[in-house]
Amino acid sequence: MTITIDTERPADIGGREALLDRAMGEERFLKPSQRLRDGRDAAQGLSLVARDGGAVVGTVRLWPVEAGGRPALLLGPLAVDPAHQGAGIGSKLMRRALNRATAFGHGAVILVGDAAYYARFGFDAALTRDLAMPGDVDSRRFLGLELRKGALAGATGAVTAPQLPAAAVPALVWSDRAAA
Numbered sequence: 001m002t003i004t005i006d007t008e009r010p011a012d013i014g015g016r017e018a019l020l021d022r023a024m025g026e027e028r029f030l031k032p033s034q035r036l037r038d039g040r041d042a043a044q045g046l047s048l049v050a051r052d053g054g055a056v057v058g059t060v061r062l063w064p065v066e067a068g069g070r071p072a073l074l075l076g077p078l079a080v081d082p083a084h085q086g087a088g089i090g091s092k093l094m095r096r097a098l099n100r101a102t103a104f105g106h107g108a109v110i111l112v113g114d115a116a117y118y119a120r121f122g123f124d125a126a127l128t129r130d131l132a133m134p135g136d137v138d139s140r141r142f143l144g145l146e147l148r149k150g151a152l153a154g155a156t157g158a159v160t161a162p163q164l165p166a167a168a169v170p171a172l173v174w175s176d177r178a179a180a
């Protein structure tokens, strides 16, 4: 097995979605983090895949958000094909993504996930203590990592996603007009 980590390409999207279905199932669409991703693009250069030959066997993406008014990245979903788990692919994806985010000048990453897994990369619930994800999130699973020291210091308030472009919300515009 020769695993390579690479930037996701358009041709990987089908394989990535099939992998997410196998690793996480349909309930992935119901997660609070998904509300911050729907209709938006991942951060430039921060969608990575792991490949075994031509097959996508791992995926991680990071998304631009504001955390209590501070620019940050939301990490997820991270998933490795069940047949390939436990071989270090998830860790490779995480380290490559975090190194790349640091190199691109990002200051902080947040995520919702198992602290027992993400602590090894430096994630800590203390950094998100005063932040609020949309929806109901177990505070022990809401974790942060500073890529630049102090990037989350004092961050307080809601985690929000960038505004959707107007073209992405035609139904809303239409109903506003109808109500006027």
Ligand SMILES: CC(C)(COP(=O)(O)OP(=O)(O)OC[C@H]1O[C@@H](n2cnc3c(N)ncnc32)[C@H](O)[C@@H]1OP(=O)(O)O)[C@@H](O)C(=O)NCCC(=O)NCCS
Binding pocket: 023, 024, 078, 079, 080, 081, 084, 085, 086, 087, 088, 089, 090, 091, 092, 112, 113, 114, 116, 117
């Ligand atoms: C979590 C996941 C991405 C890890 O990928 P992986 O390639 O298997 O991970 P690695 O091989 O790098 O690391 C394996 C180690 O992580 C541990 N681990 C894996 N999932 C864990 C979890 N949820 N909680 C705690 N530890 C976990 C393993 O026990 C193993 O420990 P060891 O190093 O002491 O033996 C993968 O198991 C997966 O896709 N799971 C389903 C989707 C998911 O839960 N995604 C994360 C959302 S929180």
